[in-house]
Amino acid sequence: MSAADKNDTMKTSKQSVSCADFQDQLPDIFESGVALSEQEHLQTCEQCAALVRDLEYIAQQAKLLQIVEDFRRQSHAEADLAALGRLAAEGRR
Numbered sequence: 001m002s003a004a005d006k007n008d009t010m011k012t013s014k015q016s017v018s019c020a021d022f023q024d025q026l027p028d029i030f031e032s033g034v035a036l037s038e039q040e041h042l043q044t045c046e047q048c049a050a051l052v053r054d055l056e057y058i059a060q061q062a063k064l065l066q067i068v069e070d071f072r073r074q075s076h077a078e079a080d081l082a083a084l085g086r087l088a089a090e091g092r093r
């Protein structure tokens, strides 16, 4: 095998960003609010796409927990489900 063959193999990869680089940027991407669906790497890498889906799920759960927690702090009276629903809707924006 020649060195040229090796270079060819590397060039066939369309990914401009490596998985490690992309995952390094993930916290910034999440924080900036940029649409993850527009991330080029996710369209070419199923591994990272799956990771992001997991992270989004966890983030959603964490956000929901935070909303419930905020609601509990604000209202020491009995739970008002309608108000909780409004808070959840606001949190989703």
Ligand SMILES: [Zn+2]
Binding pocket: 018, 019, 020, 022, 041, 045, 046, 047, 048, 049
């Ligand atoms: Zn990747």
